[in-house]
Amino acid sequence: MRAELAHVDCWIFDLDNTLYPAKADLFALIDVKMGEFIQGLLGCDPDVAKATQKRYFMEHGTTLSGLMHHHGIEPRAFLDYVHDISMDRLEVDEALNAHIAALPGRRLIFTNGDAAYAERVLDKLGLSGAFELIHDIHACQYVPKPDPSGYAELCRVHGVDPSRAAFFEDMARNLKPAKAIGMSTIWVNNGSEAGNHEHHPDFIDFETGHLTPFLADIIGERP
Secondary structure, eight states: OOGGGTTOOEEEEOOTTTSSOGGGOHHHHHHHHHHHHHHHHHTOOHHHHHHHHHHHHHHHSSHHHHHHHHHOOOHHHHHHHHTOOOOTTOOOOHHHHHHHHHSSSEEEEEOSSOHHHHHHHHHHTTOTTSSSEEEOTTTTTTOOTTSHHHHHHHHHHHTOOGGGEEEEESSGGGGHHHHHTTOEEEEEOSOOTTTTTTOOGGGOSEEESOHHHHHHHHTTOOO
16 A cells, blocks of 8 residues: 555545546536536527536536526436436446455545436446445535535545545545545546646645556556
8 A cells, every 4th residue: 555545544536537537528418418408598599508607617616506506496407407418438447446446445436416427427437336425416415516515514424534535536626625624635637627727736645647557556556
């Protein structure tokens, strides 16, 4: 076990663009669905819908949060609609899956998506059953990362000691609250859109372009 992380007994992973490469670009499919939803909601053209979606994402952490704040939408209807996409772009990474299984202690998912979508992603990646639980946007009362409340709630409800936890995330800004409560932080810098937004080394302990070799190094194996 890598010395700097030998104290960790709870491994927390973001889902999208963290457990699979950003180049798979599932968000391109979700973006289309979000655009359709916003066009129907606002009666606007595609360009206005796209600009609205991106602005809400940057200002509120998720497009959903912005739509709830500004338009009072029902979150489940939105999530069901935008997550109704094909998973064919995803591929199993046998080495990554083996390294995740070899991590000592608990393994959790913390995502701004919902559990139903997360389970579909994990199944396509060959990771069904690899994680103890999924702490999703419903569990966070629709307040997304990087709001600190979701991190605190995860730790409280699931008995996580943040000083013994490590958090893997592709969006740099989502690591700041994790570091603030004592987690070790790993930025999976693999090309996510706005992944480096608000990046700062003060709250990033490690950086990697891909989980497979990084986890291999943690557990003392070669990818």
